[in-house]
Amino acid sequence: MRQAFAPLLCALVGLASCVGMIGDSGDERAAAAAFAPAEPTLHRLTRPQIQNAWLDLFGKPLTMPADLPVDDVLYGFSSISAARSTIAPVDAEKYENATYALLDQIFADPARRDALVGCPVTAVGEPCVKDFVASFTTRAWRRPVSEEEVTSLHVLSAKVATDLEDEAQGLKFALAAVLLSPHFLFRVEVGEPGDEGYRYTGWEMASRLSFLLLDAPPDDTLREAARRGELATAEGVQAQASRLLDDPRARVTLTRFFRDFMNIGKLDALDKQPDKFPQLSATLGPSMRIEMERMFENNVFEKEGDFRDMFTTRDTYVNEDLARVYGIEGITGPEWTPVTLPDDGRRAGILTTPGFLALNAHKTQTSPTHRGRFVRLNMFCQDIPPPPPGINTTLPEAEPGKPTTLRQRLDEHRTNPECAGCHEQMDPIGFAFEKYDAIGVYRETDENGLTVDSTTVVDGHPVAGPIDMAELAASLPEVGACIARRFYEHAGAHLAGKGDKNSVEELVADFVASDYRFKDLVLGLVTNDGYRYASKPSQEVKP
Amino acid sequence: MSARKIERPSRRLFLRGLLGGAAVAVGLPIFEMMLNGNGDAFADGEDIPTRFGLWFFGNGVHLPTWTPPTVGPDWTVPEDFGLAPLLPYKEYVSVISGLSVMTPRHPHHSGMSAVCSGGPHLKIDDVRDTIVSTMKYPSIDQVAAQYFQSLAPNPYKSLEVAVTRFRGTDEGTSFQHLSHNGSKSGETNVNPSEESPHAFFDRLFNKGAGSPQVDRARGSVLDAVSGQIKTLQGRLGAKDKQRLEQHLTSISEIESRLNLPIGECNKPDDPGVFPDLASNEQIAEKNKAVSDLVALALSCGLTRSFSIQYSTCGSGAVFWMVGATDGQHYMNHTEPAPYTKQKDAVRFTMGQLAYFLDRLKNTPDATGNLLDHSSIFVCTEHTEGWTHAQDDLPMLLCGKGGGRLRGNVHYRQEGGSASRALMTALRGAGLPLTEFGYEEAHTKERIAELETA
Numbered sequence: 001m002r003q004a005f006a007p008l009l010c011a012l013v014g015l016a017s018c019v020g021m022i023g024d025s026g027d028e029r030a031a032a033a034a035f036a037p038a039e040p041t042l043h044r045l046t047r048p049q050i051q052n053a054w055l056d057l058f059g060k061p062l063t064m065p066a067d068l069p070v071d072d073v074l075y076g077f078s079s080i081s082a083a084r085s086t087i088a089p090v091d092a093e094k095y096e097n098a099t100y101a102l103l104d105q106i107f108a109d110p111a112r113r114d115a116l117v118g119c120p121v122t123a124v125g126e127p128c129v130k131d132f133v134a135s136f137t138t139r140a141w142r143r144p145v146s147e148e149e150v151t152s153l154h155v156l157s158a159k160v161a162t163d164l165e166d167e168a169q170g171l172k173f174a175l176a177a178v179l180l181s182p183h184f185l186f187r188v189e190v191g192e193p194g195d196e197g198y199r200y201t202g203w204e205m206a207s208r209l210s211f212l213l214l215d216a217p218p219d220d221t222l223r224e225a226a227r228r229g230e231l232a233t234a235e236g237v238q239a240q241a242s243r244l245l246d247d248p249r250a251r252v253t254l255t256r257f258f259r260d261f262m263n264i265g266k267l268d269a270l271d272k273q274p275d276k277f278p279q280l281s282a283t284l285g286p287s288m289r290i291e292m293e294r295m296f297e298n299n300v301f302e303k304e305g306d307f308r309d310m311f312t313t314r315d316t317y318v319n320e321d322l323a324r325v326y327g328i329e330g331i332t333g334p335e336w337t338p339v340t341l342p343d344d345g346r347r348a349g350i351l352t353t354p355g356f357l358a359l360n361a362h363k364t365q366t367s368p369t370h371r372g373r374f375v376r377l378n379m380f381c382q383d384i385p386p387p388p389p390g391i392n393t394t395l396p397e398a399e400p401g402k403p404t405t406l407r408q409r410l411d412e413h414r415t416n417p418e419c420a421g422c423h424e425q426m427d428p429i430g431f432a433f434e435k436y437d438a439i440g441v442y443r444e445t446d447e448n449g450l451t452v453d454s455t456t457v458v459d460g461h462p463v464a465g466p467i468d469m470a471e472l473a474a475s476l477p478e479v480g481a482c483i484a485r486r487f488y489e490h491a492g493a494h495l496a497g498k499g500d501k502n503s504v505e506e507l508v509a510d511f512v513a514s515d516y517r518f519k520d521l522v523l524g525l526v527t528n529d530g531y532r533y534a535s536k537p538s539q540e541v542k543p
Numbered sequence: 544m545s546a547r548k549i550e551r552p553s554r555r556l557f558l559r560g561l562l563g564g565a566a567v568a569v570g571l572p573i574f575e576m577m578l579n580g581n582g583d584a585f586a587d588g589e590d591i592p593t594r595f596g597l598w599f600f601g602n603g604v605h606l607p608t609w610t611p612p613t614v615g616p617d618w619t620v621p622e623d624f625g626l627a628p629l630l631p632y633k634e635y636v637s638v639i640s641g642l643s644v645m646t647p648r649h650p651h652h653s654g655m656s657a658v659c660s661g662g663p664h665l666k667i668d669d670v671r672d673t674i675v676s677t678m679k680y681p682s683i684d685q686v687a688a689q690y691f692q693s694l695a696p697n698p699y700k701s702l703e704v705a706v707t708r709f710r711g712t713d714e715g716t717s718f719q720h721l722s723h724n725g726s727k728s729g730e731t732n733v734n735p736s737e738e739s740p741h742a743f744f745d746r747l748f749n750k751g752a753g754s755p756q757v758d759r760a761r762g763s764v765l766d767a768v769s770g771q772i773k774t775l776q777g778r779l780g781a782k783d784k785q786r787l788e789q790h791l792t793s794i795s796e797i798e799s800r801l802n803l804p805i806g807e808c809n810k811p812d813d814p815g816v817f818p819d820l821a822s823n824e825q826i827a828e829k830n831k832a833v834s835d836l837v838a839l840a841l842s843c844g845l846t847r848s849f850s851i852q853y854s855t856c857g858s859g860a861v862f863w864m865v866g867a868t869d870g871q872h873y874m875n876h877t878e879p880a881p882y883t884k885q886k887d888a889v890r891f892t893m894g895q896l897a898y899f900l901d902r903l904k905n906t907p908d909a910t911g912n913l914l915d916h917s918s919i920f921v922c923t924e925h926t927e928g929w930t931h932a933q934d935d936l937p938m939l940l941c942g943k944g945g946g947r948l949r950g951n952v953h954y955r956q957e958g959g960s961a962s963r964a965l966m967t968a969l970r971g972a973g974l975p976l977t978e979f980g981y982e983e984a985h986t987k988e989r990i991a992e993l994e995t996a
Contacts, residue, residue, distance in 0.1 A: 042783045067742055070735065073713050075668075075675060084667075084731045086724075086786045089700065091735070092793035093746065096761075149771075156767050160760045173760045177767040182775055182790060190778050263713075271861065273868050274822055363861065363869040365877075386650050386674070387931065394929045397879040495668050537780030 036499025038492055040189035040200065040534045042182070043211070044082040046071045048256070052216035053184070054102055057140055058116065063105060065098035075495060076378070076486075077260045083493035087185065099179045107172050117171070124157040124170040133157070133174055141183040142217050143203040153177060187211060191534040194232065199533045205231040209241055209526060212491050214249040215256065234527040241526040245519055251301055254522070258296040261378065261486055264289045264355050270439075273364045277439050279324040283334065284439070287321035288355035294336065295350060300518040307483060307516040311349040311474035314341040325354045325441055346442050348470045351375070351433070354440030360430075361438040365447075368410060368430025375429045379473060381482035384422050391418055403448040407431055431456040432469035480516050481508045484524075491525050503530025591909045593945040594841050595687035595972035596919035597659065597850040598896060599721050601711075601858035602871050602928040604937045605886040610640045611953045618953035625889035628897040629939075635900060635914050635950045637940045637993045639964045641957040644933035645984045652676045654924035654933045655717040655856040659683065660725070661962040662981035664717065667729040675715040677731050678723035680981050683920065683965050685724055685734070688848035690974050698803050699846040700796055704743050704837060705736035706830045706851065706895070710859035710870060721852035724789060728782045732789050736852045740814040740832035747840055748810045758801045765798045808843035811835065823863045827895065834899040841913055842906045851899070853892065856924045862888035875928025885928065896921060900941055917942035918971030920964070938964045940993055944971030947995060954992045962986040967993050 045053060047068055055062055069091040074081035087095070107113050114120050119128035133153050137145045153174045161170025178184060189204045200208060206218040206226040218226065222240055230236035244250055259265050270285025294317040299305050318339050323331035326347070331337055341347045350356055360370040376382045387393050395413055398404045410427050414420045435454045437443050446452050454465040463469050473479050484507045489496055496504045507521070507528050514520030525531055609625045611618040618638055620626045629636050644653050646663035652674055656664035662680035681689075688701035703722045711718035715731075722734035737743040753761070772791050776784045814832035817825040830853070837849055854860045859870030865887035867874050878884055903913040921939035926932040935957070943950055948971040956963070962980030967990040970976055978987040 039780055039782075042779070042786060067745075072716070072719060072731070072733075074715070074731070076713060081731065084729065084786075086730060086732045086789035087793050088724075088732075088734045088789070089793040089796045090703065090737065090746075092790070092797055096797060152767060152770070156763055160763055163759055164756050169760070173764050176761075177764045177771075180764060180768045181771045182768070182787060183771065188775065269708075271822065271870075362873050362877075365869075392930050393876045394879060395877055497668075537783070539781050 034499065035502055035529065037503070037530050037533045037535055038494045038500070039537050040191040040204070041083050041493070042189070043079070043187040043493055044085055044087070045185060045187065046078050046082050046215070048215045049211055050185070052214070053140070056217050057136065058102065058106055062102065065101045067094055068098060069094050073260070075489065076263060077490045077493070079490050079493045080495070095180060095185060099176050102179075103172050103175055107168055110168070113168065121168045121171055123167050124154070124161045124174070129171060130154060133171070136175065137178050139217070140178050141181065142187070142207045143183075189534070190537065197533050198536050199232075202226040202229055202231040205237060205532070208531075209237065209244060212526075213241065213244040213253055213522070214247055215253045216249060234532065237532065238523055238527050241523055245522060251297055254300065254518075255293045255296055257487065257490055259289065259293060260490065261483070262292060262350070262356065263374075263378070264292055264359060267355050267359055270358060271363055272358070272439055276364050277437075277441070279439060279441060281321055284321045284325075285358075287319055288353070288358060288440075290336070291317055291322050292350055292353050292355045295353070304517060304519060307518050307521075308474040308480060309349075311351060311470045311479070313349055314343065314347060315339075316341060316353070322354065325439060327442070345465065345467055348467045349474070351470050351473060352436070352466050357433060357436040357440035358438065364438055366406060366434060366436070366438050368407065368427045368434060369423065370430070371433050372426035372429035375473065376425055378486070379482055380476070380478045381485055382425075382478075384425060387419070387422070393419075403450060405446055405448070405450045405452065407434060407453060428456045428458050429469065432458070432463050432466050435466060477512075480511055484508045484511045484521055487521060487525060488528070488530065492531060499535075500530050503528050591916050591945060592691070592847050593947070593972045594913070594917040595684065595691070595848045595969065596917060597682060597684040597721065598899070598919055598921045599659065599850070599852055599854075600892050600921075600923050601854040601856045601860075602875055603923050603925045604889045604927065605882050606927055606935065606937070608886050609889065609937055610935075611638055614953050614955045616952050618951065623886075623890070625886065625893050627890060628894040629900070632897060632900045632904065632941075633951050635904065635941055635943060637948070637950055638953040639938040639940060639955075639990065639993070640935060640953065641955040642936050642938065642959045642961045642964055644936070645960045645962070646982060648933055649674055649676075650931035651857045651924050652714070652717065654931075654936070656680075657933070657961045657984055658922040658924060658936060658938070658965070659717075659721065660723065661965045661979055661984055663984065665726055665729065667715065667731075675713075677716040677726045677729070677733075679726060681725040682721065682723045682850070683969055684722050684848050684850040687969060687972050687974060688846075691847040696799055696803060697844065697846050698800050699840075701734065701848040701850070702747075702837065702840060702846045703734045703736040703850050703852070704833050705738045706833050707826055707854045707858065707860035708824055709738060709855060711855035712857055714857070718856050721855075722850045727785060730782055730786045732786075734850075736850070739816065740829060740836065741816050743833070743836055744811065744813050747836065747845060748808060749813070762798055762801050765794050769794050808839060808845070811839055824861065826860070826862070826864070830895040831898060834902045837899070838902040838906050838913060841903075841917070842908060853895065862891060865891055872928065878929075882929075903942070914941070915943045916945050918944040918948060918968050920968035922964075934958065936961055940964065940968050940971065942971065945973065947971050947973065949993055949995050952993055954990055959988070960984055960986045963988050963990050970994065
């Protein structure tokens with residue numbers, strides 16, 4: 001990031017520099033930060049994770065309970081929120097209802113139940129049933145269980161069986177105690193001392209890997225690797241991660257990371273004014289999201305290419321929804337067709353996808369500010385503070401009879417020194433994309449018929465328009481570094497702080513050395529010390 | 544529901560509730576606040592339980608068409624003012640104006656925590672400027688809930704429900720949720736609002752009665768889970784211990800419900816779902832469904848404390864019925880003066896509040912109606928959306944609080960602490976507070992003008 005303008009702006013507005021590199025404040029730069037990995041924590045299973053965990057235990061067919069707690073998002077990622085949140089009363093209710101709904105499906109069919117258990121459930125005290133409870137719990141809790149833990153489940157099943165005069169029901173309620181347990185609902189990480197420092201246990205590592213790459217609990221091979229202690233070494237972890245990356249579920253899961261990274265899950269509720277945009281349809285929002293996800297999958301899994309190509313490629317996928325926005329004729333229906341968009345200076349990469357452009361715009365109008373802010377924040381990992389309280393943020397109105405472009409109005413806004421400091425960082429990037437309306441349709445003139453100007457200057461670089469901006473983004477080292485950082489934060493489910501500094505730098509270096517191959521970023525991450533090691537859990541409460 | 548004699552609470556029970564529950568995050572201040580010098584300042588026994596509600600709407604108002612022109616009893620406003628729809632209910636509504644956020648300010652964040660909890664927001668993590676926060680102290684619906692539970696258990700300690708679809712931003716829990724349990728260390732401890740009237744109906748009224756044996760079995764499972772949580776807590780760091788403390792509380796709430804007779808409720812009709820019509824959210828219809836269900840839940844004693852998140856802090860709900868085409872937050876930053884759409888949106892919103900108050904007023908409760916026996920605090924996180932100003936906060940106190948609240952007063956104090964209003968609202972529900980609020984927002988001044996005695 002070229003900070004050349006920053007001192008000038010500071011002088012102008014008398015504020016501290018608006019933009020800072022995230023996790024890189026001045027004093028940190030001065031002092032070499034010591035390696036201090038995050039503390040281990042409880043990770044509440046996200047919705048897809050808990051569903052996969054249930055499927056892993058019961059197999060298909062399984063009717064998924066519809067009313068599950070919603071995953072909140074923190075810093076863009078449900079993974080980070082899951083490492084912070086608790087289970088509220090209403091959530092506990094939802095888990096309880098869901099658990100019984102699932103168990104009732106299994107127990108309503110004695111043949112299925114007995115197949116799951118491995119023998120007819122005639123008495124909960126029978127060795128076969130007891131063995132099943134132990135193995136079910138081991139799998140559900142993703143670690144070996146203690147004798148004490150199993151015994152208390154046996155006591156519970158016997159008690160309920162007697163009270164209800166129904167042996168199978170005794171078993172059912174014992175399984176409920178397994179599935180409502182914090183050991184199931186959370187990924188529990190405590191860590192252990194190792195030769196080279198405090199680190200995650202093999203079983204914890206197995207779950208870390210499996211949920212990171214597949215959003216699912218460890219499979220038999222991974223469990224075996226944990227049991228043999230193979231996950232204590234970087235090589236052992238890397239071997240398993242390579243294997244999991246070939247699992248088709250890894251596509252879905254890593255694409256989910258990309259969805260969070262680009263915030264495009266929000267496109268499913270695309271909210272635009274229907275009478276302004278004839279291209280709108282009920283499925284346009286999800287289609288926009290899928291297009292971007294397919295670009296990611298193509299880059300990472302088909303081409304195994306340089307991730308920076310995501311900013312410049314004209315290869316994409318369209319269905320009828322997208323074809324209408326792109327103005328491509330002859331594509332009908334919901335099926336996806338790979339296309340190479342024409343080299344006409346109109347489209348290149350994810351920053352010119354309708355999804356990105358629509359998401360960072362308003363219901364009727366574009367928003368250079370939002371588009372620029374997204375790029376600064378999420379692609380450059382820079383930070384923009386919100387407007388200070390007490391400042392009127394309303395844009396000046398156009399004089400009657402003298403229509404102005406949004407850009408002109410924003411330019412005027414930036415003459416206010418209190419606004420300029422930050423808007424100067426956001427708006428110029430967004431101006432490069434002013435040739436796309438609020439749903440991403442290319443245009444030369446705006447809604448008032450005024451010619452749109454998409455030339456701009458970003459951090460001292462003259463930018464001729466959107467393609468230039470996309471190429472600039474692809475060429476900036478900050479962008480590759482930012483993706484690596486965000487993946488690190490998602491994987492570890494915490495923001496990278498001082499103690500992660502070296503780990504992040506190492507990961508970035510790995511990513512660069514691999515010519516920005518995303519799969520290598522994943523392998524670099526799982527072997528990174530910041531991912532494998534932890535700080536001993538603290539008994540002190542610090543905010 | 545028949546009138547239930549509320550016993551004088553035991554200090555031990557209340558203390559246990561605080562220590563055993565989520566409010567442990569609060570520590571003892573609240574407990575201490577509720578005691579006078581003799582340690583016995585709890586409420587006198589009351590015949591009819593007073594309910595407490597928090598009704599929140601996001602993004603502030605349009606101040607010139609909000610504040611009643613005169614101060615004192617018998618407020619009124621011109622017909623085009625935001626408060627006009629409340630005029631038919633004004634005997635039950637007091638307007639509070641002029642109060643300020645006393646804690647360090649930040650757009651939306653500080654106002655939200657100040658008006659809902661009486662404390663500062665807790666910025667979590669120190670590695671980004673773009674602030675992400677949660678509430679450091681519990682929102683007042685939870686303060687009331689904790690107190691009510693110490694008097695006599697209700698089937699639900701509190702109920703949380705939302706009207707407009709969640710459209711907040713990713714700046715932390717207070718942009719997504721209303722009810723908070725407080726956070727000591729940056730864990731995010733919220734009570735999510737149910738956004739679907741259908742799911743809310745299902746949760747409260749559509750339960751098959753379990754046999755005593757099945758209830759016992761469920762209880763045994765919950766006991767086992769509680770045991771697992773406690774054992775696990777012993778191995779965890781402080782932060783995770785805290786998080787599991789809430790899980791434990793949540794489990795015990797379900798468990799306590801197994802042993803409680805659920806009030807006699809006439810099962811209402813399923814309100815169904817409310818899909819958008821021509822991309823327009825059916826806000827009035829959802830508000831009606833939610834209001835009806837909350838009134839019923841209160842009337843049959845399912846809970847004494849509730850929160851209604853009409854819209855989130857910094858909400859992006861689209862008030863299409865007043866001609867808005869963009870989400871309110873954006874609209875507030877772009878609509879030129881005289882802010883006609885915001886003005887109309889606020890007036891519409893007060894019309895929705897009026898529906899809820901009407902429902903309560905028309906629901907008999909012992910000798911009067913539900914509104915007679917409620918204290919409902921209505922607030923928003925700042926004054927006007929285009930400035931994020933946090934002085935002269937728009938606030939309402941609705942209901943007669945079981946005779947504790949006067950109603951129909953416009954009270955104004957320029958620059959006073961917002962916590963004064965929160966404290967008065969809680970006092971209106973019978974909480975014996977003589978001080979309230981935290982850190983810079985702490986106050987010992989109630990608003991006596993709004994109280995009867």
